Amino acid sequence: MDQDLYEPARVAAVFDRCSRRYRGWSSLASFGVIHYWRRLCVAALGLPRESTACGVDLMAGTGELWPHLLARHPRLGRITAIDISPGMHAAAMARLHAARAGRITHLCADMLRTDLPDGSADFAVSSFGLKTFNAAQHRVMARQIARILRPGAPYALIEAADPDGWVLHPLYRIHLDRVLPLVERLFLDGAQDFAMLGAYTRGFGDGQSVVDALAEAGLSVRVRRSFGGAALCFHGHKPH
Numbered sequence: 001m002d003q004d005l006y007e008p009a010r011v012a013a014v015f016d017r018c019s020r021r022y023r024g025w026s027s028l029a030s031f032g033v034i035h036y037w038r039r040l041c042v043a044a045l046g047l048p049r050e051s052t053a054c055g056v057d058l059m060a061g062t063g064e065l066w067p068h069l070l071a072r073h074p075r076l077g078r079i080t081a082i083d084i085s086p087g088m089h090a091a092a093m094a095r096l097h098a099a100r101a102g103r104i105t106h107l108c109a110d111m112l113r114t115d116l117p118d119g120s121a122d123f124a125v126s127s128f129g130l131k132t133f134n135a136a137q138h139r140v141m142a143r144q145i146a147r148i149l150r151p152g153a154p155y156a157l158i159e160a161a162d163p164d165g166w167v168l169h170p171l172y173r174i175h176l177d178r179v180l181p182l183v184e185r186l187f188l189d190g191a192q193d194f195a196m197l198g199a200y201t202r203g204f205g206d207g208q209s210v211v212d213a214l215a216e217a218g219l220s221v222r223v224r225r226s227f228g229g230a231a232l233c234f235h236g237h238k239p240h
């Protein structure tokens with residue numbers, strides 16, 4: 001595996017280039033299933049419907065989780081959106097509905113190095129931002145989540161995995177490794193950025209490094225598998 005794939009500056013550059021088309025592409029590439037997975041992630045947080053909690057959206061992208069968070073929890077407090085790509089933040093701001101804009105704080109930063117205060121978040125969520133980290137970075141990420149959450153607070157993280165053994169695995173791999181790169185080459189001016197999804201999901205594997213990292217950081221961990229493990233939702237709490 002090319003370790004450069006996980007170099008934060010390289011990852012930020014890839015997402016800067018993808019930012020304008022990211023939303024449309026992620027819906028198309030997943031046949032729309034990604035919206036269901038984001039809802040699943042929000043539900044796994046287990047917050048009460050009327051919650052006024054304030055939390056962090058890690059690797060927030062163009063804010064794909066916010067409609068789901070705010071639809072399920074209309075009274076939710078401030079969401080701090082952390083993303084390393086200025087382009088993804090710019091795309092998020094361009095799309096922000098006026099009613100939502102005041103509820104989001106944008107932080108353009110490397111999540112692995114952010115100095116958000118200890119115990120400052122009532123929840124942490126993340127959708128599809130784990131695969132661009134290697135195992136060592138998963139450990140740093142988990143320590144950061146454990147540090148930022150207040151005692152007793154929940155977290156939920158979802159990611160696309162490589163579900164070896166799933167009956168549809170061969171088709172899934174053809175889709176990620178051949179079909180999507182071809183579509184990108186033909187229709188997006190020969191670009192090769194979204195095509196990296198194949199390498200990242202293979203590197204992510206069965207997500208065990210995330211489970212180990214979260215447990216090592218002292219968080220409770222449960223894993224919910226969706227579509228034979230094509231998506232894995234890691235969720236739990238920081239102990240009191």
Ligand SMILES: C[S@@+](CC[C@H](N)C(=O)[O-])C[C@H]1O[C@@H](n2cnc3c(N)ncnc32)[C@H](O)[C@@H]1O
Binds near residue numbers: 062065
């Ligand atoms: C696949 S996108 C996910 C976006 C969104 N959460 C979603 O549901 O589609 C991954 C995001 O993680 C961000 N990212 C990658 N490494 C990061 C890091 N070290 N710190 C903060 N953000 C990072 C990228 O810039 C990108 O916007």
